[in-house]
Amino acid sequence: MSHTSTVGAALEFGRRALGPISGTPSLDTQLLLSEALGHTRAWVLAYPEAKLNEAQTQAFINMVARCQDGEALPHVLGWWEFYGRRFRLTPEVLIPRPETELLIEGALQFLIQHPKRRMAADVGTGCGGVAVTLAAEVPDLWVTATDLSFSALQVAQSNAREHRVASRVRLLQADLLTSVAGSFDLICANLPYIPTKVLHGLAVAPREPRMALDGGADGMVIIRRLLACIPDLLEANGRALFEIGAGQSDTALAATQEVLPTSNVEVRKDLAGQDRLLVIDRMG
Ligand SMILES: C[S@@+](CC[C@H](N)C(=O)[O-])C[C@H]1O[C@@H](n2cnc3c(N)ncnc32)[C@H](O)[C@@H]1O
Structure with a gap:
């Protein structure tokens, strides 16, 4: 992924990287990218041509790498939903x-x-x-x-x-x-x-x-x-x-x-x- 990547390219990069290790690589990638960008999943899906800055790109790549290393997605995100509410999590x-x-x-x-x-x-x-x-x-x-x-x-x-x-x-x-x-x-x-x-x-x-x-x-x-x-x-x-x-x-x-x-x-x-x-x- 280049440092001037777009949301669409980042989604594709994540989907390919997580494909071999997750049953839901697209969803996982959308969640990670929303977290890295500080936007909702709906925003991520609505603006595929939006550009990522360097810090956002690095944050996203790091999170994908942690998932590839075997960390659970909710631990990488630092939260998970339960009964419609978001709960902060640690390992x-x-x-x-x-x-x-x-x-x-x-x-x-x-x-x-x-x-x-x-x-x-x-x-x-x-x-x-x-x-x-x-x-x-x-x-x-x-x-x-x-x-x-x-x-x-x-x-x-x-x-x-x-x-x-x-x-x-x-x-x-x-x-x-x-x-x-x-x-x-x-x-x-x-x-x-x-x-x-x-x-x-x-x-x-x-x-x-x-x-x-x-x-x-x-x-x-x-x-x-x-x-x-x-x-x-x-x-x-x-x-x-x-x-x-x-x-x-x-x-x-x-x-x-x-x-x-x-x-x-x-x-x-x-x-x-x-x-x-x-x-x-x-x-x-
Ligand atoms: C299966 S987890 C459930 C956590 C949470 N209630 C949930 O539903 O997501 C079990 C929890 O019980 C705690 N636990 C295990 N043995 C315990 C004990 N003897 N007394 C109190 N808590 C205990 C663990 O530390 C852990 O947080």
């Missing part, structure tokens, strides 16, 4: 996934049906995607969000500020909800659920924090620990939501039956038809 947090929007829908369904139940928890908050989204969608909601990782909590705090919900999102460094006082109407948890052995073979393993992915021998070790505390933490008629891995529903249902035998429990599928969300409605 210390999990990239929020579209599957987790199912958890948001299960939470909003409960909050709409129960307008007085307004104390929520988000366990393993990462970049704050769940906590911040719920607080932004439900303006009288209070959320306690925990994570073991202090770096993740710093990212979550900047996202809570960016989306103007910092006064209603309490961020705590904690192991699950241990040492957190009180009980909750709604508990949301997208905790690590990939079995350790499976994780070793996955492309995400070197790209995202192990603490965000590794769910122990059967993937359910951390989820089971939180499930065991649910009777002490969840208010009567409250709801707990756990994102789970495909194939974990039998184990998750059995573990729930053990700790809350009288609750209503179901597993919801994601858009790909995979079991993804454990929904526990605690009876009176």
Whole structure:
């Protein structure tokens, strides 16, 4: 790419460079170029003949090279979208996934049906995607969000500020909800659920924090620990939501039956038809 390149030429350069490593090279290139130019994707598509200056060209080429070196696109961009909002990211947090929007829908369904139940928890908050989204969608909601990782909590705090919900999102460094006082109407948890052995073979393993992915021998070790505390933490008629891995529903249902035998429990599928969300409605 020459230093007096145009938007159109840059798009072509990026598409060719990312073709061998991405399933969506055109989209990825448009996002990277918008970031380098400080314009929207729509602008990039509308002005193919616009010229890039030297700094913009260099910024774009550097970002394409980072993707070619194996960095995840959201980490190169420094942000990713979740439930229609932009979240700042660093390599210390999990990239929020579209599957987790199912958890948001299960939470909003409960909050709409129960307008007085307004104390929520988000366990393993990462970049704050769940906590911040719920607080932004439900303006009288209070959320306690925990994570073991202090770096993740710093990212979550900047996202809570960016989306103007910092006064209603309490961020705590904690192991699950241990040492957190009180009980909750709604508990949301997208905790690590990939079995350790499976994780070793996955492309995400070197790209995202192990603490965000590794769910122990059967993937359910951390989820089971939180499930065991649910009777002490969840208010009567409250709801707990756990994102789970495909194939974990039998184990998750059995573990729930053990700790809350009288609750209503179901597993919801994601858009790909995979079991993804454990929904526990605690009876009176
Ligand atoms: C799968 S990521 C989910 C992040 C975010 N909730 C999301 O949906 O994008 C799991 C998060 O749980 C945190 N975590 C892992 N073990 C934990 C524990 N015992 N207590 C609190 N947080 C934990 C990780 O640091 C990570 O941020």
